[in-house]
Amino acid sequence: MLTNLRARAAASARTVIDVADGVRIGDVELTVIAGPCSVEGPQMLLETARAVKGAGAVMLRGGAFKPRTSPYSFQGLGTEALELLVIARAATGLPVVTEVLDTRHVELVAAHADMLQIGARNMQNFALLAEVGCTRMPVLLKRGQSASVSELLFAAEHLMSRGNLNVVLCERGIRTFETATRNTLDVSAVPVLKAETHLPVIVDPSHAGGRAALVAPLALAAVAAGADGIIVEVHPDPAAAWSDGEQSLTLDGFEDLMRRLAPVARAVGRDAPWSTRSVAPARGAMPCSA
Amino acid sequence: MLTNLRARAAASARTVIDVADGVRIGDVELTVIAGPCSVEGPQMLLETARAVKGAGAVMLRGGAFKPRTSPYSFQGLGTEALELLVIARAATGLPVVTEVLDTRHVELVAAHADMLQIGARNMQNFALLAEVGCTRMPVLLKRGQSASVSELLFAAEHLMSRGNLNVVLCERGIRTFETATRNTLDVSAVPVLKAETHLPVIVDPSHAGGRAALVAPLALAAVAAGADGIIVEVHPDPAAAWSDGEQSLTLDGFEDLMRRLAPVARAVGRDAPWSTRSVAPARGAMPCSA
Amino acid sequence: MLTNLRARAAASARTVIDVADGVRIGDVELTVIAGPCSVEGPQMLLETARAVKGAGAVMLRGGAFKPRTSPYSFQGLGTEALELLVIARAATGLPVVTEVLDTRHVELVAAHADMLQIGARNMQNFALLAEVGCTRMPVLLKRGQSASVSELLFAAEHLMSRGNLNVVLCERGIRTFETATRNTLDVSAVPVLKAETHLPVIVDPSHAGGRAALVAPLALAAVAAGADGIIVEVHPDPAAAWSDGEQSLTLDGFEDLMRRLAPVARAVGRDAPWSTRSVAPARGAMPCSA
Amino acid sequence: MLTNLRARAAASARTVIDVADGVRIGDVELTVIAGPCSVEGPQMLLETARAVKGAGAVMLRGGAFKPRTSPYSFQGLGTEALELLVIARAATGLPVVTEVLDTRHVELVAAHADMLQIGARNMQNFALLAEVGCTRMPVLLKRGQSASVSELLFAAEHLMSRGNLNVVLCERGIRTFETATRNTLDVSAVPVLKAETHLPVIVDPSHAGGRAALVAPLALAAVAAGADGIIVEVHPDPAAAWSDGEQSLTLDGFEDLMRRLAPVARAVGRDAPWSTRSVAPARGAMPCSA
Secondary structure (H helix, E strand, O other), rough: OOOOOOOOOOOOOOOOEEEOOOOEEEEEEEEEEEEOOOOOOEEEHHHHHHHHHHHHOOOOOOOOOOOOOOOOOOOOOOHHHHHHHHHHHHOOOOOOEOOOOOHHHHHHHHHHOOOOOOHHHHHOOOHHHHHHHOOOOOEEEOOOOOHHHHHHHHHHHHHHHOOOOEEEEEOOEOOOOOOOOOEEEEEEEHHHHHHOOOOOOEOOOHHOOOOOOHHHHHHHHHHHHHOOOOEEEEOOOOHHHOOOHHHHOOHHHHHHHHHHHHHHHHOOOOOOOOOOOOOOOOOOOOOOOO | HHHHOOOOOOOOOOEEEEOOOOOOOOOOEEEEEEEEEEEEOHHHHHHHHHHHHHHHHHHHEEEEOOOOOOOOOOOOHHHHHHHHHHHHHHOOOOEEEOOOOOOOHHHHHHHHEEEEEEEEEEEEHHHHHHHHHHHOOOOOOOOOOOOHHHHHHHHHHHHHHHOOEEEEEEOOOEEHHHHHHOOEOOOOOOOOHHHHHHOEEEEHHHHHHOHHHHHHHHHHHHHHHOOEEEEEEEEOOOHHOOOHHHHHHHHHHHHHHHHHHHHHHHOOOOOOOOOOOOOOOOOOOOOOOO | OOHHHHOOOOOOOOEEEEEOOEEEEOOOOOOEEEEOOOOHHHHHHHHHHHHHHOOOOOOEEEEEOOOOOOOOOOOOOOHHHHHHHHHHHHHOOOOEEEEEOHHHHHHHHHHHHOOOOHHHHHHHHHHHHHHHOOOOOOOOOOOOOOOOOOOHHHHHHHHHHHOOOEEEEEOOOEEOOOOOOOHHHHHHHHHHHHHOOOOOOOHHHHHHHHHHHHHHHHHHHHHHHOEEEEEEEOOOOOOHHOOHHHHHHHHHHHHHHHHHHHHHHHHHOEEEEOOOOOOOOOOOOOOOOO | OOHHHOOOOOOOOOOEEEEEEEEEEEEOOOEEEEEOOOOOOHHHHHHHHHHHHOOOOOOOEEEEEOOOOOOOOOOOOHHHHHHHHHHHHHHHOOOEOOOOHHHHHHHHHHOOOOEEOOHHHHOOHHHHHHHOOOOOOOOOEOOOOOHHHHHHHHHHHHHOOOOOOOOOEEOOOEEEOOOOOOOOOOOOOOHHHHHHHHEEEOOOOHHHOOOOHHHHHHHHHHHHHHOEEEEEEOOOHHHHHOHHHHOOOEEHHHHHHHHHHOOOOOOOOOOOOOOOOOOOOOOOOOOOOO
């Protein structure tokens, strides 16, 4: 049934998505995207952006329009946040990904961001997929919390059938009976997707686990399973975060994650350029000499 | 946490939603909504509308904009379908409910329909909820396939916090491990919701079971559990339906359902005015005299 | 795949299981089994047995060996409870069903009970199924909390392939993401099983909902969907129960349930002999005259 | 609630289970257990045992008593298989783990094996847990397919409260809505369990993924997430296997897995003594000198 999908064609070849400024998702280099759940103001955004860049992130995430279960929760700073993201990009050189929630905002968000995020709750918002599919912007398509792998590929097809082939898939945990974690990271989806599609696949360990202490082990697991990158929530002061504080890493926590991630990335044949420790490539013949 | 929600306030009192032309959802009379999955043309729509009215339905359903897993499936006739629904209403007197998928279509759909449907896939499309919440149109809010009861009430709150209090909740099956049915009807959600909220609760047995043979037993179960109504897919020729044929009742099948539904409705104290069979009311002392 | 199973053969014919003393499960008369979760002592057991019999139950349930998540919870009175069940049967005439947990106890439990229960946690305890299959005792086989319909039928086949054809299936709720109820009653399993097998199907609304307030609506839904009976937990003082108090009905609560159940049973063509209210049969031609 | 469990006490300290012949699970050295799903005969068992030992496995798995969904599937060679496992141990020096299904077989299996396996379907077979808890044999306790982390710890407590403290926990995939894999590996359970208990945690990537192609990525993910070991199904000729052939690795496939596993193990600070490739330790400052 899935054989004729654009996401399937030539699954043996790998597609690399060229986001901006040299950031290429799906290449041998592991892609790390980091930043706050929500953009809360200029200072926290800049501080986070600089810190995550220093630790090795190559893209900045940050929510401007926030989908929230309750209408009384913080809904994001909207356009103001978009402008702050532009400033942070100018200051750090990090391309920016942010979520778009409404067909009427696609043009606005596209004018500010380098990559549009379709959130899990909107994975089957087909009007939004169609509108984003009509741009040529790189898209980060998150798997719905109860979407099957097949439905994720069909959602990608909604984008690709409109002409937008720049799709990156993101596993972020599925809903199961288990309540020990916010969601259940379906780490198997990584190799399944890598076999079923030529598109890059990244993982969001923050939403999957829902707790800061789980981010590192899940990120390592995702990379070991073959993910092309990770997207991580980081906040200068998680306890004071306006949203998702429980699952946000501190700046130090993110640096520690990056330190632990590099050897795992290399162990599965990935480049981890943020780390200068010399380690023999996982599949090379030569022992390390440093 | 949920205590301050508008959907919760005075849960002991029941809210009745006045749709149009005397159709009141949440009252003692059981509400039956029926019609085709998609509006496919004038003839099939009129034929279906007349038949379901004859059998006792008081509202007509029919998809104009269809959310479809695959972009290559039939996406609905759009505006043309809306106009056909208006014609069918004029011909039969049945108020019309149809789904709206896109914030930009809310005004258009509201101009044609009597009730707006938020589909399961869009239950957490908060931009759409906000836009629909800004109308005062009756809304049929379907539970997302992996939404908890709590999340459904919060979705209602997104509508109600904008001022639209005319919300009817709809259980339509949740996603579980079981593959013998399309979804798993969470019939418990009916009494749970009736205890948690003052809003009317109806059930969609067609999407829950996914097969015509399951529609009647699930509809009966829903009503026995306390549902205020059901919404059922009916098609003059299910085998030729452009969508959801497998779960659509034939016109005869719908009539048979209505015949079986009446005594169950009465057994739990509901009026079933389409049925003239005289049966003693379930909780009354007096035999019926009609 | 399932076509050759004994549980499938001649699914069009219905099998009636003759338990004892005229109790026949699967016949036109709805079967109501009731009693305490655990046998806690002679007095509470007798009091419950007499009350449920008075309200219309035709069999007594009561746990002697209890499967408990924690090893520090009450594990049942064991042999002593079996003897108390025998006394209660003698006093009331109600045949007894109780759970067997261990292959080494099958003979013992079979010597005291009229029907052996295989609990949800043991649905795929194949050693136990084999041992119970070697008796000819009626068996109440509960669906595992994450067992598919197909796996339930295969579990029945483990019993039937040993020669024990006296199998009654029991839907008791499955595990899903929803936490508003203890389990999610899969009411669709009733019509699905009725179509797939000739065996009787009953429903346990107590374990499904996990709360006393949900027992009646779920019992009514089960019967409306076609169940051949229900099995309900009842306790003279639920707040003081040693297990499952939260989901146990009081004696009055059970009587109320039976009063509400009768018209629903009749509405779907079942006999409800405990109720003397005269109501025309659901499929008869005659209006009621009372 | 869980705070007083023996599995919880001193969760900060790590328990190492001493199985036999120097095999210690939970130590710095990663433990790899491998072997056929079922013991099918002497030759295939010896061939597999020698091959997996050569590739670095330190324990042999092999089913003697098999829990099978259908009573018509191969149920294991029973006692004959136990004797073959003893022979294979003598020939290779590999300690043996095999499943016990029936309380009446505990003594028999314990007399032949070095470690008793409680399978996923029996995780809440409390009679079996009690009987195995009365031995002092090392136990491999598999998580039930819909058991929560909390229930798994309580199952361990059933063993430990009887005095058997030699418990190793095993995550092997849970049942979810996703059908692309046999089960969904809950890789998050590894760090969650490591935080909640002092017991060793291993992962079964074979049953989790259900396909040979997924075994390696899932094994790598498990180890990256912190698992103390893996248990893998291997068969000389998977296509001809009497059970679980689809998910069994060939002998070459297992060797390849071990080659890929070593650098990941080292990247997270584990010893992988089967691999002689010199790689700097993941967290050390010193380059390797070998």
